[in-house]
Amino acid sequence: MAVVLAIANQKGGVGKTTTCVNLAASLQEMKRKVLLVDLDPQGNATMGLGVDKNQLSSSIYDVLIDGTSIADAIVVDDSGLDLLASNIDLTGAEIELIQIERWEFRLREALAAIKNRYDFILIDCPPSLGLLTVNGLVAADSVIVPVQCEYYALEGLTALMSSIRRVVASLNPSLAIEGLVRTMYDPRNSLSREVSSQLVDYFGDRVYRTLIPRNVRLAEAPSHGVPVVFYDKYSRGAIAYLTLAGEVVKKHPQT
């Protein structure tokens, strides 16, 4: 039975999509069966996997709003990953979702039908705490929080944690924090080091040991439509995400 992980942080540009795409590909390298769900209207995870978001026959919008069967909407990308793709249609979904009965459970209920086919399902959330992210948190077993080691990203964690607590209290009582992953880390930069030590002080061993370094290969790979492990498997970025996948799998030995 799949472990469902939401990759969430309302702060923009902290590495949610990069973590989702590269962790999914790394888990697959470890012979796990993985589904990636793109819940962001930007469709970055979709494009990052080489799937053209403007040529989709169906997308997550159809699944959430029209109740299209999720099995019909899943595509397989070039690297063999299963993907529930997204595009700009999802921008208007928030206003439409709110009019649907039990809108918070739409993604959770859709995933229930295919959960047994995967070891992991990773959900890439948009940079907001609105209805789409709530849908992702309700569907998830736990949350991975990418954190860029800078002031605004650290400061935003308070709001994210209280959002998660609200979802736990009313919609998904078993939702847990899977871990916080430090992204774009630069050890030469005292701000990075300072924020990192504040994270570890506050969150303890919920902070992954793996530090994702700033590595230009991670920024180049999406323009080639492949995860970094297929673009440059010897790069520090690829090695970091493979290491992170090792930590994730260790926490879920049954998968």
Add this chain to the structure above:
Amino acid sequence: MAVVLAIANQKGGVGKTTTCVNLAASLQEMKRKVLLVDLDPQGNATMGLGVDKNQLSSSIYDVLIDGTSIADAIVVDDSGLDLLASNIDLTGAEIELIQIERWEFRLREALAAIKNRYDFILIDCPPSLGLLTVNGLVAADSVIVPVQCEYYALEGLTALMSSIRRVVASLNPSLAIEGLVRTMYDPRNSLSREVSSQLVDYFGDRVYRTLIPRNVRLAEAPSHGVPVVFYDKYSRGAIAYLTLAGEVVKKHPQT
């Protein structure tokens, strides 16, 4: 009469807030009267100016949803900038806004009352193309688009431009592109250079000549609650935003 500039890009983490705060402070250094409007529920511009978003007596939420007078909601920060502050209350505003008659014009109508007191009004938009950003685009005379020179940020411009075109067609016919500003630019990085030349090829002289370099002082300043020109006025980041302010003022000689 104030020039109203929306700082918008749905891609997260491209430097919208950093541009808004530091351009506002730089315009003030040039003796222009400036109001900064924080339209992002994250409240980053508010915190970046040293104003505690959790201690506000009133915020932009009250102005947009309850019709509180904007003059009553404006605070003055430590550096003398006028600020219409924001906080997490704004997260739920999108669902409430949609139920208000002419919701698209709420910010535009609120700003009309105080526009004559300023030379420039800068609006920091959230990382989305939803109702809040639409409100910002309808309120604005033109849009400044911060662009990080990387793949996802470049790819997202198509969606942003079509959103702007839709607002021009139906809600704000005189809305123009003020300019695109390249942020976190690293000349040693071939991806940065490549994306930058694609921007200039496509957008021509709508791309500001000023390149904002990656400069850690820009990331450190917000943790001290001040714009970079007050934190380290000799830094490359401070000089870049003062130069950008010069370009902006040149386009609006009457201010």
